[in-house]
Amino acid sequence: MKIINYKKAFLWGTVVLIIHMAIGNLFYMNPLVMGIFQKFEGHPTMKSMEAFGGMTNWIMLTAIFSIVFIMILIALYLKLHESLPGKGWQKGLSFGLIIGLVKAIPEAFNQFMLFNYPTILILVQLINSVLSLIILGVLLSIFFNKFKVINYE
Numbered sequence: 001m002k003i004i005n006y007k008k009a010f011l012w013g014t015v016v017l018i019i020h021m022a023i024g025n026l027f028y029m030n031p032l033v034m035g036i037f038q039k040f041e042g043h044p045t046m047k048s049m050e051a052f053g054g055m056t057n058w059i060m061l062t063a064i065f066s067i068v069f070i071m072i073l074i075a076l077y078l079k080l081h082e083s084l085p086g087k088g089w090q091k092g093l094s095f096g097l098i099i100g101l102v103k104a105i106p107e108a109f110n111q112f113m114l115f116n117y118p119t120i121l122i123l124v125q126l127i128n129s130v131l132s133l134i135i136l137g138v139l140l141s142i143f144f145n146k147f148k149v150i151n152y153e
Contacts, residue, residue, distance in 0.1 A: 003151045004078055012143040013074045020136045021066060027128040036124055045117045070136065073099060077140050081150055092141025096134035104129035 027033065040046055052058040077095055084091040084098075108126035111117055144150055 001153045002082055003153060005149055005151070008147055008149045009074070009078060009144070012147050012149060013071070013140070016074070016136065016139045016143050017067060017070050019139060020070060020132065021063070023135055024066070024128070024132050027132060033124055033128070036120055040118055040121060043118065045115060073133075073136065074140065077137070077144075078150065081144075088145055089138050089141045092137035092139065093134060094137070095140070096137025099137065100130035100133040104133065 028037075049055045049058050052061060076099075077092075080095065081091065084094045086094050104126055107129070108122050111122050111125070112119065
Protein backbone atom coordinates (compact mmCIF):
# COMPACT_ATOMS: atom_id res chain seq x y z
CA MET A 1 0.00 0.00 0.00
CA LYS A 2 1.27 3.47 -0.91
CA ILE A 3 1.50 6.02 1.92
CA ILE A 4 2.12 9.68 1.06
CA ASN A 5 3.41 12.09 3.68
CA TYR A 6 1.52 15.18 2.48
CA LYS A 7 3.41 17.59 4.77
CA LYS A 8 6.71 16.45 3.25
CA ALA A 9 5.16 16.48 -0.22
CA PHE A 10 4.10 20.09 0.27
CA LEU A 11 7.46 21.14 1.74
CA TRP A 12 9.69 19.41 -0.80
CA GLY A 13 7.28 20.13 -3.62
CA THR A 14 7.65 23.84 -2.77
CA VAL A 15 11.45 23.51 -2.85
CA VAL A 16 11.25 21.75 -6.22
CA LEU A 17 8.85 24.45 -7.47
CA ILE A 18 11.31 27.22 -6.59
CA ILE A 19 14.26 25.39 -8.16
CA HIS A 20 12.20 24.59 -11.26
CA MET A 21 11.09 28.21 -11.68
CA ALA A 22 14.70 29.41 -11.36
CA ILE A 23 15.87 26.89 -13.97
CA GLY A 24 12.97 27.79 -16.26
CA ASN A 25 13.89 31.46 -16.03
CA LEU A 26 17.49 30.60 -16.92
CA PHE A 27 16.23 28.79 -20.01
CA TYR A 28 14.44 31.92 -21.21
CA MET A 29 16.86 34.55 -19.95
CA ASN A 30 20.06 33.07 -21.35
CA PRO A 31 21.81 35.13 -24.06
CA LEU A 32 21.02 32.70 -26.89
CA VAL A 33 17.26 32.62 -26.27
CA MET A 34 17.09 36.33 -25.45
CA GLY A 35 18.86 37.06 -28.73
CA ILE A 36 16.31 35.00 -30.64
CA PHE A 37 13.39 36.75 -28.93
CA GLN A 38 14.94 40.20 -29.48
CA LYS A 39 15.02 39.55 -33.22
CA PHE A 40 11.24 39.34 -33.16
CA GLU A 41 10.47 42.34 -30.94
CA GLY A 42 7.68 44.27 -32.60
CA HIS A 43 6.63 41.23 -34.69
CA PRO A 44 2.85 41.46 -35.27
CA THR A 45 2.28 38.21 -33.33
CA MET A 46 4.23 39.35 -30.24
CA LYS A 47 2.43 41.12 -27.39
CA SER A 48 4.22 43.87 -25.54
CA MET A 49 4.55 43.79 -21.76
CA GLU A 50 2.16 46.74 -21.66
CA ALA A 51 -0.59 44.38 -22.85
CA PHE A 52 -0.33 42.78 -19.40
CA GLY A 53 0.07 46.02 -17.47
CA GLY A 54 3.87 46.00 -17.61
CA MET A 55 6.70 43.61 -16.75
CA THR A 56 5.68 43.32 -13.07
CA ASN A 57 2.16 42.14 -13.93
CA TRP A 58 3.50 39.77 -16.58
CA ILE A 59 5.91 38.20 -14.09
CA MET A 60 3.16 37.93 -11.46
CA LEU A 61 0.68 36.31 -13.89
CA THR A 62 3.33 33.93 -15.18
CA ALA A 63 4.39 32.97 -11.65
CA ILE A 64 0.81 32.34 -10.48
CA PHE A 65 0.02 30.19 -13.50
CA SER A 66 3.31 28.28 -13.13
CA ILE A 67 2.70 27.60 -9.44
CA VAL A 68 -0.80 26.24 -10.08
CA PHE A 69 0.40 24.15 -13.04
CA ILE A 70 3.34 22.67 -11.14
CA MET A 71 1.13 21.88 -8.13
CA ILE A 72 -1.13 19.92 -10.47
CA LEU A 73 1.91 18.10 -11.89
CA ILE A 74 3.14 17.26 -8.37
CA ALA A 75 -0.27 15.80 -7.49
CA LEU A 76 -0.20 13.84 -10.75
CA TYR A 77 3.33 12.55 -9.97
CA LEU A 78 2.17 11.38 -6.53
CA LYS A 79 -0.81 9.61 -8.10
CA LEU A 80 1.18 7.95 -10.91
CA HIS A 81 4.39 7.19 -8.98
CA GLU A 82 3.76 3.44 -8.63
CA SER A 83 3.05 2.94 -12.31
CA LEU A 84 5.97 4.96 -13.70
CA PRO A 85 8.75 2.88 -15.26
CA GLY A 86 12.20 2.85 -13.69
CA LYS A 87 13.50 3.34 -10.17
CA GLY A 88 14.59 6.47 -8.31
CA TRP A 89 15.39 9.39 -10.61
CA GLN A 90 14.39 7.27 -13.62
CA LYS A 91 10.75 7.46 -12.49
CA GLY A 92 11.08 11.25 -12.60
CA LEU A 93 12.68 11.09 -16.04
CA SER A 94 9.79 8.91 -17.26
CA PHE A 95 7.26 11.31 -15.75
CA GLY A 96 8.96 14.36 -17.29
CA LEU A 97 9.13 12.74 -20.72
CA ILE A 98 5.48 11.67 -20.57
CA ILE A 99 4.30 15.12 -19.49
CA GLY A 100 6.58 16.74 -22.08
CA LEU A 101 5.12 14.58 -24.85
CA VAL A 102 1.55 15.17 -23.70
CA LYS A 103 1.87 18.92 -23.10
CA ALA A 104 4.70 20.51 -25.08
CA ILE A 105 4.55 18.73 -28.43
CA PRO A 106 0.80 19.20 -29.06
CA GLU A 107 1.10 22.81 -27.83
CA ALA A 108 3.94 23.51 -30.30
CA PHE A 109 2.10 21.79 -33.15
CA ASN A 110 -1.04 23.78 -32.37
CA GLN A 111 0.92 27.06 -32.39
CA PHE A 112 2.52 26.11 -35.70
CA MET A 113 -0.82 25.26 -37.28
CA LEU A 114 -2.94 28.13 -35.96
CA PHE A 115 -0.69 31.16 -35.72
CA ASN A 116 1.63 33.06 -38.00
CA TYR A 117 4.30 32.83 -35.32
CA PRO A 118 8.00 32.49 -36.15
CA THR A 119 8.93 28.80 -36.25
CA ILE A 120 12.18 29.37 -34.34
CA LEU A 121 10.19 30.78 -31.40
CA ILE A 122 7.92 27.73 -31.43
CA LEU A 123 11.00 25.47 -31.41
CA VAL A 124 12.55 27.42 -28.52
CA GLN A 125 9.30 27.05 -26.57
CA LEU A 126 9.11 23.33 -27.37
CA ILE A 127 12.71 22.59 -26.36
CA ASN A 128 12.52 24.70 -23.20
CA SER A 129 9.19 23.15 -22.18
CA VAL A 130 10.32 19.56 -22.66
CA LEU A 131 13.65 20.12 -20.89
CA SER A 132 11.94 21.99 -18.08
CA LEU A 133 9.38 19.22 -17.55
CA ILE A 134 12.09 16.53 -17.58
CA ILE A 135 14.05 18.47 -14.97
CA LEU A 136 10.88 18.90 -12.89
CA GLY A 137 10.23 15.15 -12.95
CA VAL A 138 13.81 14.26 -12.05
CA LEU A 139 13.87 16.82 -9.22
CA LEU A 140 10.58 15.49 -7.85
CA SER A 141 11.86 11.93 -7.85
CA ILE A 142 15.19 12.87 -6.24
CA PHE A 143 13.66 15.02 -3.49
CA PHE A 144 10.69 12.74 -2.85
CA ASN A 145 12.95 9.65 -2.66
CA LYS A 146 15.60 11.30 -0.50
CA PHE A 147 13.08 12.67 1.99
CA LYS A 148 10.77 9.63 1.87
CA VAL A 149 7.63 11.43 0.76
CA ILE A 150 6.19 8.21 -0.69
CA ASN A 151 6.46 4.97 1.25
CA TYR A 152 5.11 1.49 0.60
CA GLU A 153 3.87 -1.04 3.16
